Amino acid sequence: MxxxxxxxxxxxxxxxxxxxxxxxxxxxxxxxxxxxxxxxxxxxxxxxxxxxxxxxxxxxxxxxxxxxxxxxxxxxxxxxxxxxxxxxxxxxxxxxxxMPPMGGFVLMPRPGRFAAIVGGSGITPVLSMASTLLEREPDASFCLIRSDRTAGSTMFLDEVADLKDRHPDRFQLVTALSREEQQAGLPSGRLDRDRLGRLLPALLPVAEVDGWYLCGPFGLVQAAKGALRGLGVDRSRIHQEIFHVDDGPETVTGPRPEAPAHSSLTATLHGRSGTWPVPEGESLLETILRSRSDAPYACKGGVCGTCRAFLVSGEVRMDRNFALEPEETDAGYVLACQSHPATPEVELDFDR
The missing domain is CATH 2.40.30.10 (Translation factors)
Structure with a gap:
């Protein structure tokens, strides 16, 4: 609502x-x-x-x-x-x-060592994470590695500097500029997988970090995730949120079930259920929106996670997924905007 x-x-x-x-x-x-x-x-x-x-x-x-x-x-x-x-x-x-705040890219305050790798506007949610953690949990530390084009294009410069001033012993800041040299800090250039693989162990004890938070453009997040996995970081400690994914090929791998000749969708939303036929080629979200304008969505590109729903029964084929963590898909959650029926009957629950 x-x-x-x-x-x-x-x-x-x-x-x-x-x-x-x-x-x-x-x-x-x-x-x-x-x-x-x-x-x-x-x-x-x-x-x-x-x-x-x-x-x-x-x-x-x-x-x-x-x-x-x-x-x-x-x-x-x-x-x-x-x-x-x-x-x-x-x-x-x-x-x-x-709509009320939503999303699973979250760091709740708790003791430990945490780190983030962000690019561009990816600093926005991480600023909330770092400031909340450092203010509410005295036994926590945070390392922020940020990448921007130039100093002039860097968002929230003052807020990040203020965090450094208020928590000098618990907040570490490393800045990389891809199109501008700095007087101090890292040489200019992109933070690709190889560079991050060398940089991260020199900055902090990688194995002791309790949670890694990656946010920004698709290329940076993929590079950071690859570098961390190459350094032996368990998948469960890596969390990501991607901004602005261009149109491209399907990203969900694995067996691709054939679409049924005819299929129907039952969906529960705000306590009300309905059943509708799914036209060929239409996503489940599009089917729901034809009858329920209150169905939740924002990007329709598999990025924001607003249309997250629980798959009660049946099977679906998802084209792209940049929003759900592996634990969520394993538990049965799908993105309605990227899901197509793979069985004659499918049931979703948006209220779970």
């Missing part, structure tokens, strides 16, 4: 990014209580067209309920309708509709 939130402040971070602060009414503060790393799905009507997008929350997560505001980071995307609108036309006082 979407709720109207008024724009409280807009702060330009770089030439192509901004932090947008949304006011949370007192009656919705429990609803909008977030975990560090979660995102908001927002919608806005531009020229008569409904636009939905996901934006990560950079605010620290409070213990009991949400504060009076939530802050999200928005970077301009080439051809991005909402990001263009948000950076060029959105003003304080406007109302944006948002």
């Amino acid at each position: 979407f709720h109207p939130l008024r724009v409280h402040a807009i702060e330009r971070l770089t030439d192509d990014s901004a932090a947008v602060t949304l006011a949370v009414p007192p009656g919705l503060r429990e609803t909008f209580r977030h975990k560090p790393g979660q995102h908001l799905n927002v919608r806005y009507t531009v020229d008569g067209e409904e636009i939905r997008r996901s934006y990560s929350i950079c605010s620290p997560a409070t213990g009991e309920q949400a504060g009076p505001t939530l802050r999200v980071g928005i970077r301009l995307v080439d051809g991005g309708v909402f990001s263009t609108y948000a950076l060029k036309e959105l003003v304080v006082g406007d109302v944006v509709e948002a």
Whole structure:
């Protein structure tokens, strides 16, 4: 369910990014209580067209309920309708509709050693993770390895510097710029798999890190994951969230069951169930949306995880999955936007 939130402040971070602060009414503060790393799905009507997008929350997560505001980071995307609108036309006082915070890319405060490898706007959820962890857990440390094009394109410079000032013994910052030399720090260049494989053991005891959090462009996340696996890090300690995946080939591997000639879908959503035929070539999300406009979605590209649903019965074929952890797919969860029926009858439950 979407709720109207008024724009409280807009702060330009770089030439192509901004932090947008949304006011949370007192009656919705429990609803909008977030975990560090979660995102908001927002919608806005531009020229008569409904636009939905996901934006990560950079605010620290409070213990009991949400504060009076939530802050999200928005970077301009080439051809991005909402990001263009948000950076060029959105003003304080406007109302944006948002769903309650969601997402499984989360670091709850606990003792231990944690690290993140981020690129570009991938800093946004990790900023919430690091600030929450360091403020609420005195026996935790955090290493942030970030990659940006230039210093001028780097989001949340002041916030990250403030973390370093407030927690000098528990927060480690390493910055790599791909298109600009630095006076101090790493030489310029991309953080590819080979470079990360050499860099990480020199920075921290890789085997002692309790959780690795990877966020940003697909190429960087894949490189970081490959480097960590090459260094012997168990898959269960690696968590990822990918931003802006271009259209490309299918990514889900394994046996591909044949599609049935005719199939039907039963779905439970907000306590109500319905059954509909699934037209050939249509995703399960598209089938539901023809009858239920309240079906949850945002990117429709297998990235945000908003359309996550539990597969009650039947089998499906997923084309792409950049949102669900292996533990989630093993437990029976699928992305409705990427799922197609592989049996004559399929049942999904969005309420689990």
